[in-house]
Amino acid sequence: MNHPSRRHVLGGLCACSALALAGCQTTGSPAGRVNAGYRPDLASDEGALWYFMDREEQSYKRSRFVLRDAALNDYVREVVSRLADAHSGDIRTYIMRTPYFNASMAPNGMMQVWTGLMLRAQNEAQLAAVLGHEIGHYLERHTLQRVRAAREQGDLAAVLGIGLGVAGVGALSNISNLMILANLYAFSRDQERQADQIGIELMSAAGYAPIEASAVWAQLIEERSADPDPKSGGVLFATHPSSEERMQTLKTQAESFEKPGQDLFADRYRQALAPLRRTLFDDELRLRQYPRSLKLFEIIARTQGEDALVAFYSGEVYRLRHADGDRPQAIAAYERAQTLADCPVDVHRSLGLVHLQAGDRTAAERAFGEYLRLNPTANDRQMIQSYLTVSPS
Amino acid sequence: MRTLRLGVALGLALLLAACATNTHKQITELSRTQERAPRVLLMPVDVELMELTTFGRTEPKADWTEAGTRHVSTALADYNVERDLQLVPFDLDKMPDGVRDELNQLIKLHGAVGNSILLHQYLEPAKLPSKQGKFDWSLGPQVKRLKETTDADYALFFFMRDSYSSGGRVAIMMVGALMGVAVQGGVQVGFASLVDLNDGNVVWFNRLMRPQGDLRSAQGAKESTAMLLTGLPK
Structure with a gap:
């Protein structure tokens, strides 16, 4: 039923719009694909x-x-x-x-x-x-x-x-x-x-x-x-x-x-992105869209294989989401990250934070100590030391 | 949003039909020191020309905008010489990248602040109670950057938007007139601000708003420029 009424309205419109548009001119350049080096006429x-x-x-x-x-x-x-x-x-x-x-x-x-x-x-x-x-x-x-x-x-x-x-x-x-x-x-x-x-x-x-x-x-x-x-x-x-x-x-x-010789160029892509990769993960984390991020990291791990960054950032999602059952998931992810090449030092700080949340001070102290040992110039050194010295209230 | 507010300001202002130009000021003359005469920078002008289409939409026009910018810049330079205003032309393109960027933002900020002044200073129903009738608008202390890079005391900003009726629009206006209905044609709106580079305060402001004028011609640009700069403190 919608269609006839719409056609009716539009049909009735034609006469008056044609009249009104009579005064218009399209200042157009020809349509279609642009040529290489194309620049349109400034007046169009x-x-x-x-x-x-x-x-x-x-x-x-x-x-x-x-x-x-x-x-x-x-x-x-x-x-x-x-x-x-x-x-x-x-x-x-x-x-x-x-x-x-x-x-x-x-x-x-x-x-x-x-x-x-x-x-x-x-x-x-x-x-x-x-x-x-x-x-x-x-x-x-x-x-x-x-x-x-x-x-x-x-x-x-x-x-x-x-x-x-x-x-x-x-x-x-x-x-x-x-x-x-x-x-x-x-x-x-x-x-x-x-x-x-x-x-x-x-x-x-x-x-x-x-x-x-x-x-x-x-x-x-x-x-x-x-x-x-x-x-x-x-x-x-x-x-x-x-x-x-x-x-x-x-x-x-x-x-x-499809033609023979076509490729994914996966290695080249990974190489080019390597210096940017941590920034990309950090920014994704800041979106606080935890279920999506976990799914995304799962897809990346499945297609490219899980590397230390994917594992570490999966742990970060669990740690930050802090829902029921997330803590063991976070620890498991951090532990996986540590077995992989080029694991960020931050994994120890994150582990320390998770253990602290759980009230396991011994484990927390061990992880924080490791973090400061591996990263002696950490700009959050004082903060970490305060975690180690201040007793929980 | 800006266009919308400008549109509202324009519509109301034209309804109220005040005179074409109207000045607000904090100072009547530039502050002078013993050592030297005050230096006033002439900022690159912000000009855009549009066509008012048959059914009242405004469409930006590149060739008109280029011509308008050129004509207004020339008119300002001529006016400067004729009236011996001692304005120092400021070439943004000669500035290093970072500075040029910041100053470009400043020119855009002037457009935003000026539009607010148009709306809230000139229109009775839109006046801000907190202003209590004061004229105390400012671009903010960041303008000091301009003072540091140029050693000037003031800067003169110039903003112009002009629209012209298309053939179709003129036809509609004529039909409207026959039927006793007023159909809005093209409108020229602009403002000039003198900004104190110590604190960013707008110490003098003039606006132009009228259904005539044509910045596409050198003569038209000259006329509008002179109107906008009437009463500029020396």
Whole structure:
């Protein structure tokens, strides 16, 4: 029943909107894919998008959230240039220290990669899948398309609002706004599908195993399944097709893009990320989304093998959550971490804290003592010593 | 949010239809020392031009904005010479990266504070009770950074937003007029602030708000600039 009424409203609208729009001109540049080295005409709507985005980029460039580590930036830039090929000079990548799964593309070629994505990508192919998707948005000028659609729909809303208002049914205009929003979201979902398609094309052409594109989504779905409040996925999922749909589509598409010699480049990815890894885990911990973090660490341990950091940070989640039964889990994780290579010294401090919570002062003193012995210049030395000397009240 | 508040301020202000410019001030002349004349920095102008579309949406225009920025900067430089104001042009691009960033933020902060002044100082219903009629707005003590890097005493900030009706909008306005309905056209809104670099206080503020004017032309920019700088303390 909804459909006829909507068509009715829109149909009735055509006459008056056509009349009103007669005075408008689209200051458009031609649509379609951009060429390498493209810059729009300054006087066009696209020129304005670029111009004001270029200005914003000046502030982004020196934002304190941008990671400036030269080696890491070079690494990501190489991945981008493998994917974007001739267009790689048009795309500027900023690694933003934001602990959520996302990347974004501005119309002028400014791409943001969030550190939460870097923690979640299990190998270079998965990173490439997401970056390829963003490059797809750039190549197809999706922002421009959305702005133009919003403009048309916005004008439509103005006419609808006026028309219905005059007819004495002003309350209805909220519904028309909703319809327009829904149309915008549908439009955006189509763009996401197209970007997924381009992403998988680019990644497989660049030598990455295309099946990893769907693996990204499978992991995210699994991680989210641990969330007690699944709605916390946020706005991203209103404008994007469901993760399940994307995973399935990408999985099916992967078959036709598979070629011999494609790789995950897992080792290279791990190596590049190594200096950043602790920061990534620390930031994840600060989100205090304990069930999700545990699930995420479980996925990382399963795909890459459990190393000392994964074990240590799993212990940290249990220690901080401090729920029933978490204490033995924390201790077990810390003990696993100690058997693995490159275990952070902090594991002894954490063990000390857990034992202190449990009232086991002997074990706590032993762990804290070990921490201070291994880390004689610890900046929390005095704090730790106070734990050792002050008797519990 | 800022656009919304500016929009509200604009709408109300136009309804109240005061005169085009209107000044608030703490000082009437610059404070002088024995050693030297006061130095006033002329900050890079913050100008954006937009098109008012048929149905009342404003869309930023890059080419107009570039031309407007150029015209306003030139007009300010000319006015400076003509009136012998002794303003010292400040080239942000010559500053080292870190400083330039901070000063860029300062220019944005001026836009935010100025919009608050427009709303809460000029509009009777939006006046803040805590101000008790005082004019005591400030960009904060961080402006000292500007004093340290430039050895100036004051800085003059200049903010302009201008919109122009598209062909479609003009048509709607004409139809509206025939039917006895007023349809809003493009609007020019701007403000200039003289800021004391010792404490960040806005010691002189002037605003311009009118349905005419055109910053896309050198002559139009000259006219608006002169209006905004009327009564600037010397």
